[in-house]
Amino acid sequence: MSDSEDDRPLKAKAKSKDVISKAEDAAMDKQIPTNGHVNPGISIAMGPVTDMEVNKPISNGHTNGISNGKRKVSLANGKSYKDDSDSDDDIPLQKKRKTDTVSSDDDIPLKKVVKPPKVTAAMVGEESDDDVPIGQKLQLEKEKIEKKAAKEAKALRRKDKTEDAKRKPKKQAESDEDDDKPLIKKQKNATVKKEAKPIKKEEFDDDVPLKKKAPAKKVKKEVVSPVKKGKTTSKVKQEDKSADDEEGEDEEEEYRWWEDQAKGDGTVKWNTLEHNGVVFPPEYEPLPKHVKMLYDKTPVTMKPDAEEIAYAFGSMLSSAHNVENPTFRKNFFADFKDMLDETGHAKDKDGNTIKIKQLEKCDFQPIFDHVDAERSAKKALPAADKKKLKAEKDEKEAAFMYCMWDGRKQKVGNFRVEPPGLFRGRGEHPKTGKFKKRVTPEQITINIGKEAMVPKPPDGHSWKEVKHDKEGTWLAMWQENINGAYKYVMLAANSDIKGKSDFKKFEKARELKKHIDTIRKDYHQELRSDVMATRQRATAVYLIDQFALRAGNEKGEEEADTVGCCSLKFEHVTLRPLETVIFDFLGKDSIRFYDEVKVDAQVFKNLKLFKRAPKTEGDEIFDRLTTSGLNKHLSNYMQGLTAKVFRTYNASWTMANLLRDMKAEGTIADKVLAYNAANRKVAILCNHKRTVAATHGAQMEKMEGRIDGLRYQQYRLKQQMLDLETPAKLKKKRGEAYFALPEGLDEEWVAKHQEALVEETRDKIRKKFEKENEKLAAEGQKEMKGKELEERMEVADEMEAKFKRENKKGGKIEAEGKGPTVEKLEAGVEKLDVRIATLKIQSEDRESNKEVALGTSKINYIDPRLTVVFSKKFDVPIERFFSKTLREKFDWAIKSVEEDWEF
CATH class of the missing domain: 1.10.10.41 (Yeast DNA topoisomerase - domain 1)
Known part of the structure; x- marks a missing residue:
């Protein structure tokens, strides 16, 4: 934007009308006919596109275009594994060029659109030869899952009502009879209940638990490795007393907080808290005098x-x-x-x-x-030496790694104060490059128990403040200079308090099961409301529920101009008949959100209405809706319900349904593949996307290099066959093409590959030699001399000499190994065929998943107890799904459920 543009007065924001007239509504119905069938939304694109000329769908001027390339992957037999495969991930993001001027007619069809990668059958674990188009198949599956959700919600409410009736007096039970009525009807009813009091906002999502749990049980800590079928994980492992004496101290008793939900109902998070503060980064050391x-x-x-x-x-x-x-x-x-x-x-x-x-x-x-x-x-x-340096560092930081929280030792997460440096941000953050200043003790507030000893600040310094906030789950905090945000020192992911936060998040999603049918019924009715604010709210809830859009918050002048559903502007939404909506904006962390979706006809009509003149670029689509107002409305259905709960609910409910009907068979690898296919389907159905990793292109190239290396190995084996039998006879039997250098490989490639093989062999020998010497030194033994390394290097020298001889003889390769035969060499070629095919499948799988956030779904949105259920039900070690860090984080899930648990 030029300086002259900056000086222009801000234009008045266009607003939608308060009320939608029946005549106006009827006129729009004629423009956008509907068959009256309500369709759940489905994404028809999984990533960014290029050369978009669709009513200038820019994201605050920061849209990135990514050019699409094509790559053809071939199987060992020469057939195409997948002819059309997008491989644009290794091309750097560039500023998207501006398109044609904005037209007020937002129905103009897309021009010259390069289609984004479509959802394929392979991506959701289905057969690619199915007659039903995958988009249609996914939509049908989503409808089926939503119908199950409505059925389950009604059953749960009936069950709750029956249980409540047994406990309540008759009059009180009668007063609850209208619980199943849609919200609109309840609001019209004179006996409508008072709105629930707003819930106090806390550091974590710890609202009142859904059910009272049994008192806590204290058991000895037990290492749970692969989760076995049965109930062994819940049993207390009996320890031999003599073993405890041998250890020198008793094992710490494990606190199973998930069985003690009576505690923590209020806002107080701790009664006693002790810790040693934070670790500051070292002071800056000036550069040597010769470096300037x-x-x-x-x-x-x-x-x-x-x-x-x-x-x-x-x-x-x-x-x-x-x-x-x-x-x-x-x-x-x-x-x-x-x-x-x-x-x-x-x-x-x-x-x-x-x-x-x-x-x-x-x-x-x-x-x-x-x-x-x-x-x-x-x-x-x-x-x-590296090990020694690490041990010294760990020793210095040991005192800061743990705290005492209500008498229990808990690991601290980020106890190191961030060092000064240049702020990078994510996506296209407007403050990227600014200098993050050094944080001093005078900026830091310590939170600790009243009776505990306050950590001593560095000499000559003092803390900004010392607090005793029992409602806070932080140990220290300070304000950074870039965005003015507060940084907190919290407990580690595997701590009780973090586990409780995760637990309550997923329990809240489980509670939403009871109300989802009513919510969906209400917002579908309100999509046709004659009150603009109500219609906008219903449309927003539809988009949040069906497409996992974040609600979005109002932004200050100094904040990145990121967008959510409630803050969508005119230019972020493009409409394309029939019923296709294109979203393009900067989302969370300034990451571009692009999606092309098929919506309900009424929603399409509403968005067209919300974009009508005099609205233009810069005007808000949902101008009569705020995030706080939306969440307040949602809390009428369920205590603590906010827009973000829908993401967790939809992912977990979808996964629960897929696992319920799954029949994973075969080896552990086959079962893991079945789980991953379900996880992928959740990510697609719930629109969980990610930006393509910067390293994706390099990873794909490396994988292709491995495939080419195996193809070259096959070529060498086939050439050795010609050394054992008459070439003319073999070529007549197999054909000339069988013995030719594989397609895509030439003499120049072979020379470079041979050189790389020799260097790789030398590197492996060198590393092994160094490792063995380090081991000898650690054991106090005499190290091997350089002559030993030279002797070992003879293997690489012989390989290099062999390649030179072959190249001089015009590529003739002599048979290798003990007792080589044509049959043995053919078996070797077939084994390599299997390895090549496996690598190609892995490569295609990685390419297909480059924009599908499988990890995001599994870690953040799918209830981890569902993964544990799968692990126990099909006898698959939990290590195949959760890393060591995640097993610690989800320890509560691993130990709290059996294979018959349901979300």
Whole structure:
């Protein structure tokens, strides 16, 4: 945006009418006919597109275009595994070019649209030859799942009502008879109940538990490895007393908080709290005198505070994604210049003042070379030295790693204060490149028990404040200078308090099961309301429920212009007949959200209505709706219900239904594959997306390189066959093509591959030799001499010589191994066929999943108890689904359910 544009007065925001007239509604019905059938929303695209010219769907001017490439993957037999496969993930994001001017007619069809990758059958574990289109199949499956949800909700409410009736007096039971009525009808009824009091917002999502649990049981801690079928995990393991004496101390008793939900109903999170504060990063060490930044080719000296900012930029030169970003460069240089102004600018070797005015004249390469050399030296350290350094660091930090929370030892998560550096942000953050200042003790507030000893701050410093906030789950906090956000030191993911937060999040999603049918029935009715605010709210709830859109919050002037459902603007939504909506905006963490979805006809009509003139670019679509108002409305259905609960509910309910009908058979690998297919289907049905990883392209290239390497191995085996039998006879039997160099490989590729094989062999020998020497040194034995390494290297030398001989003979390869025969070589070729096919399937699977957030679904939205149920039901070790960190995080889920548990 130019300076002249910045000076223009802000235009008045266009607003929707308060009431929608029947005539206006009828006129729009004629434009957008509907068959009256309510369809659940379904995503028909799973990623970004390029060259979009659809009513200029830009995201606050920050839309990124990604060009699509095509890659053809072939099986060993020459057939195409998948002819059309998008492989655009290795192309850097670039600024999206502006499209044609915005037209007020938002129904103009898409022009020159490059289609995004479609959901394929393979992505959801289905056969690709099914006659039903995958989009239609997914929609039918979603309808089926939603019908089950409505049926289950009614059954749960009937069950609750029956149980309540047994406990309540008759009059009180009669007063609850209208619980199943839609909200609209209840509001019209004169006997409507008072709205639930707003729930106090806490640090975590810890509302009142759904059911009272049995008193806590204290048991000995037990290491739970693979989750076995049966009830062994819930039994108390009896420890031999003599073993305890041998250990020197009794094992700490395990606190099974999930069986003690009576505690923690209120806001008090702890009664006693002790900890040792935080670990500060080391002070900045000035660069050696011979290492200096150059300005206009002149070495300059700066005060440490300014040099530290230059050091931060220079150390990042290898990160082109950041240092070549115009916003990053602009923000960095602004902070750098401000610090130079404060510290008296730079000096040359003669002490003359040098004013640094242009970033283009700054040369940070000497700083980068120094940093890179230090990194390389550290990386080259022997394993024993690295281990020693780590042990020293762990010893210094040991006192900060744990705290005493209500008398129980709990691990602290992020006890280290973040060091100063350049802020990167995610996506297209407007403040990327700004300098994160060093945090001092004077900025830090400590939260600790009244009776506990307050941690001592560094010498010469004092804490900002010491609090005794029993309602807070934080140990320390401070405000950072970039966004003014508060940073908190919290307990680790596997702590009781974090586990309770996860537990209550999923329990709240389970509670939503009882109300989901009423909510959906109500918002489908309200989609036709003549009150604009009500219609907008219903449309927003539909989008949040069906497409997992985040609600979104109002943003301040200094915040990134990220968007959610309630804050969608005119340019973020493009309509394409019939009933297709394109969302394109900057979502959470400034990550671009793009989706092309098929919506209910009434929703399409409503969005068209919300975008009508005089609204134009910059105007809000839901101008009569706020996030707080939406959540207040939702809380009428269920205590503590907010927009974000729908994401958790939909993912967990979908997975529960898929697992209920699943019949996983075969090996453990087959069962894991079945689970992953269900997880993938959840991610697609619930629209859980991710941006393509920056390393995806490199990973795909590496995988293709492995496949080519195996194809070359096959070629060598086939050439060895020709050495054992008459070539003419074999070629007549097999055909010339069988013995030819595989397609895509040429002599230049072979030469490079052979060189790489030799170097790889040398590297393996060298690493093994060093590792063995380190082991000998650790055991106090004499290390092997360099001559031993030279002798071992003869294997690589022989390989290199063999390749040279073969190349001189025109590529003739002699048979290798003991007693080689054509039959043995053919068996070797067939084994490689299997390995190649497996790698190609893995490659295709990785390519298909590049924009589907499988990890996000499994970790954040699917109730972990469902994964535990699958593990126990089908005898699959839990390690196949959860890493060690996740097993610690979800310890409560692993130990609290059996295979018959249901979401």
